[in-house]
Amino acid sequence: MRIPCPYCGSRDSSEFSYSGDATLTRPTPDNADAMFDYVYLRDNPVGLHREYWYHAAGCHAWLKVTRNVSTHEVIEAVLAHDEAAS
Amino acid sequence: MRYSLTSLLRQTLTGHKGWTPQWRDAAPKAEYDIVIVGGGGHGLATAYYLAKEYGLTNIAVLEKSWIGSGNIGRNTTIIRSNYLLSENISLYELSLKLWEGLEQDFNYNAMVSQRGVLNLYHSDGQRDAYARRSNMMRLNGADSELLDKEGVRKLYPFLNFDAARFPIQGGLLQKRGGTVRHDAVAWGYARGASDRGVDVIQNCEVTGIDIVDGRAVGVQTSRGAIRAKKIGIAVAGSSSRVAAMAGMRLPIESHVLQAFVSEGLKPIIPGVITFGAGHFYISQSDKGGLVFGGDIDGYNSYAQRGNLPVVEDVCEGGMALMPAIGRARMLRNWGGLVDMSMDGSPIIDRTHIDGLYLNAGWCYGGFKATPGSGFVFAHLLARDEPHPAANRLLLDRFRSGHIVDEKGQGAQPNLH
Numbered sequence: 001m002r003i004p005c006p007y008c009g010s011r012d013s014s015e016f017s018y019s020g021d022a023t024l025t026r027p028t029p030d031n032a033d034a035m036f037d038y039v040y041l042r043d044n045p046v047g048l049h050r051e052y053w054y055h056a057a058g059c060h061a062w063l064k065v066t067r068n069v070s071t072h073e074v075i076e077a078v079l080a081h082d083e084a085a086s
Numbered sequence: 087m088r089y090s091l092t093s094l095l096r097q098t099l100t101g102h103k104g105w106t107p108q109w110r111d112a113a114p115k116a117e118y119d120i121v122i123v124g125g126g127g128h129g130l131a132t133a134y135y136l137a138k139e140y141g142l143t144n145i146a147v148l149e150k151s152w153i154g155s156g157n158i159g160r161n162t163t164i165i166r167s168n169y170l171l172s173e174n175i176s177l178y179e180l181s182l183k184l185w186e187g188l189e190q191d192f193n194y195n196a197m198v199s200q201r202g203v204l205n206l207y208h209s210d211g212q213r214d215a216y217a218r219r220s221n222m223m224r225l226n227g228a229d230s231e232l233l234d235k236e237g238v239r240k241l242y243p244f245l246n247f248d249a250a251r252f253p254i255q256g257g258l259l260q261k262r263g264g265t266v267r268h269d270a271v272a273w274g275y276a277r278g279a280s281d282r283g284v285d286v287i288q289n290c291e292v293t294g295i296d297i298v299d300g301r302a303v304g305v306q307t308s309r310g311a312i313r314a315k316k317i318g319i320a321v322a323g324s325s326s327r328v329a330a331m332a333g334m335r336l337p338i339e340s341h342v343l344q345a346f347v348s349e350g351l352k353p354i355i356p357g358v359i360t361f362g363a364g365h366f367y368i369s370q371s372d373k374g375g376l377v378f379g380g381d382i383d384g385y386n387s388y389a390q391r392g393n394l395p396v397v398e399d400v401c402e403g404g405m406a407l408m409p410a411i412g413r414a415r416m417l418r419n420w421g422g423l424v425d426m427s428m429d430g431s432p433i434i435d436r437t438h439i440d441g442l443y444l445n446a447g448w449c450y451g452g453f454k455a456t457p458g459s460g461f462v463f464a465h466l467l468a469r470d471e472p473h474p475a476a477n478r479l480l481l482d483r484f485r486s487g488h489i490v491d492e493k494g495q496g497a498q499p500n501l502h
Contacts, residue, residue, distance in 0.1 A: 014395035040337040044326035
């Protein structure tokens, strides 16, 4: 599996560490139910999955990667920072 | 047909023409008291114990493929109960006790072999951690033994004891642990359940769960609708997909775990060995192949196959532990889907939907739990209350904070 890092180009996935579902939004701490959902519950879908990968052995950027979890095909990788700013 | 020396002799004299299929290939009926989704080891064991222990036989086990096609045939066949937390030991020790009597119980040769499971330690800190684990195991009724370096050397003289980076200092041995012929477990439970009247239905994929007024009343399948008074889900690896049919989100991610087998060799490894300085474990099958594995790949996956970095990592672990295996060739490797739960421990509980029960979250430790899982899930389905050996592995523990986290990793499934 190779991930197209926007800075470093196509790199082996073993350079990255994985941090799971990137579609979750952190709720405010006073909302206990929403915080439980955020910390523990996952859609865990078949097919396309938006997920965080951190380029630990590269540029140290956090990426949002779209990947097909049924085939391991990587569709797209964008900088998480850019997406948060837009 | 009951299997015995007499039945074998009789068949031998008549040219082995009288053997019958081991279970009925049943067609679905319109309604059952209990429908179990998933014809893997856990689902079949659940049906078996429901019939045997609770006298409930109007039961269907629905399998989307054929019996033995999923994780029951994809694991590395190891059984043990060497856990740290009493919530886990109680269940896995119950399971180990059931393994010990299983073949007589279901009249089937599952090749249960208590050849011992040895976890190596490589530092003073790790020795102390294993001493604590060993004490916890004994406090909870399991067997354990802490070996020093010479004790390990007597068992396995060929290990790399004086490696510069990770010298072997000793190990935690559970003699009652071992290996089992995994396919035979599925076959034995299917046969035992079927003989007692359970319908084992293959090629019957569940596509929907019917819920009326907050109560589960049946399932939609590729072979038509089936009504049920109670529905038990036992589909670890795909639990989120099936739970989603009931509108539920689970504290689970699906990951892929790879396993490997070498070409057949003469006997070299009498028991099960795990490397303490990396994630690598190995045993030798009765056919002679070395069966080994390591970490999960570490990302969400439904692919039933992994990638090369883990293959490399596992082989490096093997070479560090016992350089001799570098001469053996790898014959096959494959992947299985595992439910990685948010605390690394399983979930066996009712759900908020009446009549819908969940058995999930087995991480990479489901095989050893097969008899225990079936036994406690059958209790839950029959009695509507958790079995005492599994009464802290509940679904709401994540909300209430009573998590069962062996490693203390927190809600990061790929680290458990």
